[in-house]
Amino acid sequence: MLSQVLEEVDEVTKMKDDADLAELLCRKLKRKRYLIVVDDLWDIKAWDDLQRSFIDDDNGSRIMVTTQLQGLASYIESDTKPDNHPTPLRHFNVEESWELLQKKVFATDCCPRNLKEPGMQIAECCQGLPLAVTW
Template sequence: MRRRWRQVEEDDVVGFVDDSSTLVKQLIEGDWNCDVILIIGMGGLGKTTIARKIYNNVHVKSHFKCRAWVYVSQDFRTKELLLNILKKIEISDWRTVEELKEKLFECLLRKTYLIVMDDIWKTKVWDEVRSTFPTNLNGSRILITSRIREVASHASLTSPYFLPFLNKDEGWELLSKKVFRGGAYPPELETMGRKIADDCRGLPLSIVVLGGLLANKEKTPGTWSKLIGNVNWYLTETNTICKDILALS
């Protein structure tokens, strides 16, 4: 279910233009110390989406000689986390945790690296792995996403980036993208569509899930008018999968 949630969350990108530009600049042009950059926000706001957008940015790719992306989650295990990072840089030996830490440190030493640790829930994760990342004084970075504010203050003295909700125009843009697959839409549906998007309170995950449901329904004023003021009920009562995905948020 978490995998499905991440796929839903990353499916469409709306907004984040200024956000991603700011964070890319911070990654590339920041202090030469090994800086820890954090993206904080409630579940479903798009932390993974913006982190993935940054990770795949052409300037970021060319700047960092070594990159690795790992998904942490609530059920993290130190050995699996270290192995996943090592596999991304083409080393997959099975070792003890201490041997893995030593090997990873050696691999990253003197390299310009970017490590993304997505969805950290506990400060313990950083305590387990922080010594693994060498301070190369070459602009290497660690990017962490989390919904827990304490993770930010524990991992870095740098102020975290708090991800905002979508504004009304961005909410409607995302909903129309999902419902009409990026194509034209009947003008008479826009007013109702904006009201429906507003009921999602700027939470991208809710808009994406709702848009996926509406894409398969009749696109008429009569159908859409029934949702105005009833979006929350529609999402949580009419579809078990949607309810489960939103419950993770």
């Protein structure tokens, strides 16, 4: 997992285990200001493995995590600074999904009449998840 985080890896680095890679990442981040985005996290163990590498040097570095699991969000909140709180985001309704889809596909709010029905079906299939609409 951590090997994906490191952009440039040599052959020696590729042979390291996760603990060694975590230590290497920790050393590279030390005394640097960074923003790390962890998108769509599903597992507490994965968070535990990752967060060990993120040093807090009180220099304004930030880690942003997205997850669909409220329990995981609460766990991460309890594991970080007291002023960090999860921001729950609501799902879109079908009309909002359809609006976003039209903007992405047609660069306007207007869709040709013959594509409206299949477009609405696609919007419904995205189940209110904006990211699903935009992919």
